[in-house]
Amino acid sequence: MTRKTIRVLLLAAVVVVVNSWAGAAIAAPRFITEATITSNTGYAQLTWEPENGPVELQQALDQEFSNPQTIYQGNNTSLFISGLRNGAYFYRLQATDGTLSPPLTLEVQHYPLGQAWMLFALGAGVFAGIVFVILNGEQHQHE
Amino acid sequence: MNDVVFLSPWLGWVLMTGLSGLWIGLGIYWGRKSKSFEDHALAGRNIGLALGSATAVATWVTSNTTMLAPQFALQMGIWGMLAYSTASIGLFLFAPMSARIRALMPDGYTSGDFMRLRYGQTAWKIFLVLTLFYSLTWLVSMAMAGGILLNALSGIRYEYGMTVILAVCVIYTMRGGLYAVIGTDFIQSLIILIGVVVVGFAVLQQVEMETIYANLTAEKPALLDVMFPAAIIAVFNNLLFGLGEIFHNNVWWSRAFAFRQGVGRKAYTIAGLIWLPIPIAAGFVALASGALGVPVPSPDMVGPLVIASVLGEIGAVAIFVIVFSSLASSIDSLLAATADLITEDIYRRMWRPGATPGQLKKVAQMVTLALGLGTWLVCLPRIGTLATVLFFAGPLVGSMIWPIITGLYWKRANSQGAISGMVLGSIVGLVVYFQIGWYVASLVGTVVSMVCVIFFTVIQPANYSWQTLRQGE
Numbered sequence A: 001m002t003r004k005t006i007r008v009l010l011l012a013a014v015v016v017v018v019n020s021w022a023g024a025a026i027a028a029p030r031f032i033t034e035a036t037i038t039s040n041t042g043y044a045q046l047t048w049e050p051e052n053g054p055v056e057l058q059q060a061l062d063q064e065f066s067n068p069q070t071i072y073q074g075n076n077t078s079l080f081i082s083g084l085r086n087g088a089y090f091y092r093l094q095a096t097d098g099t100l101s102p103p104l105t106l107e108v109q110h111y112p113l114g115q116a117w118m119l120f121a122l123g124a125g126v127f128a129g130i131v132f133v134i135l136n137g138e139q140h141q142h143e
Numbered sequence B: 001m002n003d004v005v006f007l008s009p010w011l012g013w014v015l016m017t018g019l020s021g022l023w024i025g026l027g028i029y030w031g032r033k034s035k036s037f038e039d040h041a042l043a044g045r046n047i048g049l050a051l052g053s054a055t056a057v058a059t060w061v062t063s064n065t066t067m068l069a070p071q072f073a074l075q076m077g078i079w080g081m082l083a084y085s086t087a088s089i090g091l092f093l094f095a096p097m098s099a100r101i102r103a104l105m106p107d108g109y110t111s112g113d114f115m116r117l118r119y120g121q122t123a124w125k126i127f128l129v130l131t132l133f134y135s136l137t138w139l140v141s142m143a144m145a146g147g148i149l150l151n152a153l154s155g156i157r158y159e160y161g162m163t164v165i166l167a168v169c170v171i172y173t174m175r176g177g178l179y180a181v182i183g184t185d186f187i188q189s190l191i192i193l194i195g196v197v198v199v200g201f202a203v204l205q206q207v208e209m210e211t212i213y214a215n216l217t218a219e220k221p222a223l224l225d226v227m228f229p230a231a232i233i234a235v236f237n238n239l240l241f242g243l244g245e246i247f248h249n250n251v252w253w254s255r256a257f258a259f260r261q262g263v264g265r266k267a268y269t270i271a272g273l274i275w276l277p278i279p280i281a282a283g284f285v286a287l288a289s290g291a292l293g294v295p296v297p298s299p300d301m302v303g304p305l306v307i308a309s310v311l312g313e314i315g316a317v318a319i320f321v322i323v324f325s326s327l328a329s330s331i332d333s334l335l336a337a338t339a340d341l342i343t344e345d346i347y348r349r350m351w352r353p354g355a356t357p358g359q360l361k362k363v364a365q366m367v368t369l370a371l372g373l374g375t376w377l378v379c380l381p382r383i384g385t386l387a388t389v390l391f392f393a394g395p396l397v398g399s400m401i402w403p404i405i406t407g408l409y410w411k412r413a414n415s416q417g418a419i420s421g422m423v424l425g426s427i428v429g430l431v432v433y434f435q436i437g438w439y440v441a442s443l444v445g446t447v448v449s450m451v452c453v454i455f456f457t458v459i460q461p462a463n464y465s466w467q468t469l470r471q472g473e
Helices: A003-026 A113-140 B009-033 B037-045 B049-060 B063-085 B087-104 B111-119 B121-154 B158-206 B209-219 B229-248 B250-258 B263-275 B277-287 B299-351 B357-379 B386-391 B394-398 B401-409 B415-435 B438-459 B467-471
Strands: A036-039 A044-047 A055-060 A069-074 A078-081 A087-095 A104-108
Touching (some): A069 A078, A113 B229, A113 B438, B009 B299, B037 B250, B049 B263, B063 B087, B063 B299, B111 B250, B111 B299, B111 B415, B121 B299, B121 B357, B121 B394, B158 B277, B229 B394, B229 B438, B250 B263, B263 B277, B277 B299, B299 B357, B394 B415, B394 B438, B401 B415, B415 B438
Parallel strands (some): A036 A104
Antiparallel strands (some): A044 A078, A087 A104
């Protein structure tokens, strides 16, 4: 093997290594959850694949992320969000080199209030019945 | 990986070793009076007011109180916080029930005894299946919580933390029975109460209420909404879940039998009053997370995250001690009460009616060991979140409320109502659990059970003699 051949092989190896590093660096961060998730409670847990460095999680109210808000920065791989009202919320991750993840959509549609109050009333009725049985039983237990 | 480790593993191990030694030492010391099965299971039926109140508080302050109450607040805001605190109503309502239980069954041992004598063999066996499922679920969720929390707080591996907390409780519960459980509960309740008060004030020192309110309004507005549908639904679901847990489970019945005459009513009332503010304080901590800039990777970790963030290493030590104490105070009670239930209702009633008190005590000790080993095996793989594991049992316990309360107070209540109530309530409640969600499952299970019990009471009223309960056979 001549010196020239060795140089060529070394150069090729360097190119391969550099390319693979570059490939790793430009791999976009990704959510593990599905592209669109729904919630009827106003809360959800967003999870993403571990990165080599910190990520920034952005939230926006439109698909174009015209006014994104950073809601987390760091090395964690999940964030619990809660207290959201009805509507669509959009999320994306940004790696330190600026690459962005595909967006994730969270659609919040709370249970109908009428249904909630109906169940509340049902629960209150059952509870009142339980209290009545106990208190009434206490009053008449010596009969 | 999420960055949620606050103590170095060596400090975690030091704390865990010290607390383990303390509980085992105290448990063995207090348990030296345990000679027979009655001593082991019921502490000689002579527990006074101070120990009685403390054991009820400590048992009901589980790791779920210190961890799930903040989770509820983070998920459902103010309503969620109130929903969790309604669990204290179970203690208030059990106060008169415990006096009734003691009066009706002065020589009773377990809640299973009551179901067998009141409703017969079939209802008793169904009850045993449901209550054992619930007790084992609770036990598994506690042990899992122990491993997860100790790992998150100090980096101690999940398997090690879970193993140690289980082993410690098994050792002193086997040795000292209910004497050891109630004695350690007294110290543990003091540690928990002091810890929660100190932590609550420390958080308030760090951030003002106005800041918390402004943060919630801007970032989590639904948490302040009075009209929060899921939270509105959850209020009575959670309340009924708590009632079902307390009304049926031998953890509470064994204490009703163990308390001195006249103590139960006062002890459970005092315990309810002491317990009530704990989930509110713990929930408040979670609502402050946004204002304090604490990111929450997983909702069941919000409490430790905020406390450690505010108080640093001292806070992390405090939460470690509180969590370890609350875990031990619940796991030991569950081990003891479930072992007694299996010994009395399965070993003695189904297998060896002529067993001596000494034999029964030995069996109870072996069952405690077996429960610990079984729980350990189930917990080795980490499955599910704390809430998911626990709430799976919600409809089952809800379905037992009406059979229990009407069995205690209505002569006309009968076995058809109890059986159909427990079976249909559990089945329909579980279907709802999977089709809709945990936050309606207990409610639906209770409603179905109530309808069954009332229907059969009206259609086929019994005329039960309370003397049957007093005589024991």
